[in-house]
Amino acid sequence: MSEHPKVLLVEDEPAQREVLSYNLKSEGFDVVTAADGEEAMLLVDEETPDIIVLDWMLPGISGIEICRRIKSKSQTRSIPILMLSARSEEVDRVRGLETGADDYVVKPYSVLELMARVRSQLRRVRPSSVGQRLEYQDIVLDSETHRVTRNDNALKLGPTEFRLLSTFMEKPGRVWSREQLLDRVWGRDIYVDSRTVDVHVGRLRKALCVYGGEDPLRTVRGAGYALG
Numbered sequence: 744m745s746e747h748p749k750v751l752l753v754e755d756e757p758a759q760r761e762v763l764s765y766n767l768k769s770e771g772f773d774v775v776t777a778a779d780g781e782e783a784m785l786l787v788d789e790e791t792p793d794i795i796v797l798d799w800m801l802p803g804i805s806g807i808e809i810c811r812r813i814k815s816k817s818q819t820r821s822i823p824i825l826m827l828s829a830r831s832e833e834v835d836r837v838r839g840l841e842t843g844a845d846d847y848v849v850k851p852y853s854v855l856e857l858m859a860r861v862r863s864q865l866r867r868v869r870p871s872s873v874g875q876r877l878e879y880q881d882i883v884l885d886s887e888t889h890r891v892t893r894n895d896n897a898l899k900l901g902p903t904e905f906r907l908l909s910t911f912m913e914k915p916g917r918v919w920s921r922e923q924l925l926d927r928v929w930g931r932d933i934y935v936d937s938r939t940v941d942v943h944v945g946r947l948r949k950a951l952c953v954y955g956g957e958d959p960l961r962t963v964r965g966a967g968y969a970l971g
């Protein structure tokens with residue numbers, strides 16, 4: 744298996760295929776795309792994907808039929824299938840799951856939700872493949888062991904600083920407002936003054952530079968903080 748989980752994306756609408764493919768790639772997946780059922784069936788055998796994101800409404804062989812075929816073959820049965828569909832009625836939902844789809848997302852879906860569903864299916868079949876280790880330049884964060892190293896030196900971070908760093912490392916370059924960081928790191932139900940964010944970012948900076956190296960965090964005036 745390759746280092747990155749491979750997603751087979753089956754979607755006939757070019758614009759949707761582009762957007763999804765782009766998002767999956769930026770989440771670190773290898774992406775193979777098919778525009779119809781025939782192509783999808785060929786690629787399932789040739790590429791042995793780790794997960795299939797499958798549109799229901801396709802020209803030629805329907806998504807439902809593809810799903811049925813994949814789930815009836817012993818070599819491909821264990822590949823999780825996430826169905827996409829504009830149909831939202833309960834009866835269709837049940838039909839989708841009866842054909843063996845592992846999960847089901849109704850269009851219009853949020854890309855973030857879809858990514859979360861893809862990850863959760865992969866976590867089930869390939870636990871080591873999903874986001875356990877994040878890297879940014881010489882910083883490595885292991886979310887399973889809660890270890891952080893910079894240039895191979897182990898760093899000591901408090902739990903809040905660890906969660907802050909994880910958030911930054913998930914999306915390097917993204918500017919996070921203090922509000923967004925409060926939501927992500929402290930949880931929206933807890934009242935914390937936004938200056939608390941500044942205090943912990945300060946601690947994180949200190950911890951990251953304890954063995955030298957440049958401060959990788961950027962303060963964006965009037966906006967918040969970013970990594971890189």
Ligand code: CA
Pocket residue numbers: 754755756798799800801
């Ligand atoms: Ca379609």
